[in-house]
Amino acid sequence: MTPARSALITGITGQDGSYMAELLLEKGYDVFGLARETADDRLGCAQHLRDRVTLVYGDLLKPETLTAAVVDNRPDELYHLAAPSFLPASWRSPTHTLQAISTATATLLEAVRDQTPHARVFLASSAAMFGAVDQSPQHEDTPSRPQNPYAIAKLAAHRLAGLMRSHDRLFVCSGILYNHESERRLESFVTRKVTRAAAQIKLGLATKLTLGDLDAVRDWSYAADIMRGAWLTLQQDEPDDYILASGLPHTVAQLAGIAFAHVGLDWRDHIQVDTLLQRPPDTAPLIGDPARAHTRLGWHPTVPFEQLVHRMVDADLQELMATAESC
Numbered sequence: 001m002t003p004a005r006s007a008l009i010t011g012i013t014g015q016d017g018s019y020m021a022e023l024l025l026e027k028g029y030d031v032f033g034l035a036r037e038t039a040d041d042r043l044g045c046a047q048h049l050r051d052r053v054t055l056v057y058g059d060l061l062k063p064e065t066l067t068a069a070v071v072d073n074r075p076d077e078l079y080h081l082a083a084p085s086f087l088p089a090s091w092r093s094p095t096h097t098l099q100a101i102s103t104a105t106a107t108l109l110e111a112v113r114d115q116t117p118h119a120r121v122f123l124a125s126s127a128a129m130f131g132a133v134d135q136s137p138q139h140e141d142t143p144s145r146p147q148n149p150y151a152i153a154k155l156a157a158h159r160l161a162g163l164m165r166s167h168d169r170l171f172v173c174s175g176i177l178y179n180h181e182s183e184r185r186l187e188s189f190v191t192r193k194v195t196r197a198a199a200q201i202k203l204g205l206a207t208k209l210t211l212g213d214l215d216a217v218r219d220w221s222y223a224a225d226i227m228r229g230a231w232l233t234l235q236q237d238e239p240d241d242y243i244l245a246s247g248l249p250h251t252v253a254q255l256a257g258i259a260f261a262h263v264g265l266d267w268r269d270h271i272q273v274d275t276l277l278q279r280p281p282d283t284a285p286l287i288g289d290p291a292r293a294h295t296r297l298g299w300h301p302t303v304p305f306e307q308l309v310h311r312m313v314d315a316d317l318q319e320l321m322a323t324a325e326s327c
Helices: 015-026 044-052 063-073 094-115 149-167 190-202 223-233 252-262 291-297 305-326
Strands: 006-010 030-035 054-057 077-080 120-126 171-177 209-211 242-244 271-273
Touching (some): 006 063, 015 044, 030 044, 030 063, 077 094, 094 149, 120 149, 120 223, 149 171, 171 223, 190 209, 190 252, 190 305, 223 291, 252 305
Parallel strands (some): 006 030, 006 077, 077 120, 120 171, 171 242
16 A cells, blocks of 8 residues: 655644645645644644644744754655734844744755655745736746835745755745635734624624725635645646736725625725725735646636635624624
8 A cells, every 4th residue: 555645734723724734634645734832732723633633843933843843754745834924013023034934944945955855845935025016917937026024034935945946956836825815814814804894793793894995906815725726736747836816806895895795784884994004005916827827737716706705704603603602
């Protein structure tokens, strides 16, 4: 019998890591999940998978733990998804951001090169690295002009992966990820703020939601679709970089309209704008061109934007009603 393939996932407790773990388990992998939590702590979005994955201790700010995770478990595939993801926080501590993203990526790639060169690596890059672009949509070779420490750190990790792919012959693929959401998204992100507010207002638990720029444009996809694309990158004969995105623009106002209409409300009656929450306008909308992923990977999103918003609102309604019943 052929032994099962093994995979190590950094960031298994988050939205992306939990969906990746589910996908790999369905395909028969032995899954190792890097986590800072002890065995007695909850595993965030992956709590329901606790008995099906092997937990490995690791901390992005402790390089020796990352190296040990690779050396001790010798995975066939490594999905590096962990990173501080709340962009404004990167301004408060650029040092922390660079260490947790750029240095951690370098440590993992070095460990693979020196200890497990057979392993295939997926790196979660970010569309934020494009920054002040003058073209939309963007493709894999669009010049990058990062505008914050998070984006700079992501660009450094992305470029290092490309260099080690060519210089050290590593099988490493960067997935340039655009906004991707689900009911597992943290409430600090605008999508979940909107769907949560729609559910709260419908249930009489709130009356208003304050947002910034309603005209801001984003390229939103379903997180599980994006993780399926990540898996596909490592199943190819040759490594490369891929934009994983819907390729479709939507505004925050459209997001709000769909969410509130799903519960029979008019968003304009419940949302107020605070200009202090607005970011500087984008020079061009960050919209991804997923043509390479479509052509080479055969990857296409399966959950359209409206359906994604509906499922997020439904999950928030269910959670809020369950909480009310338990009180």
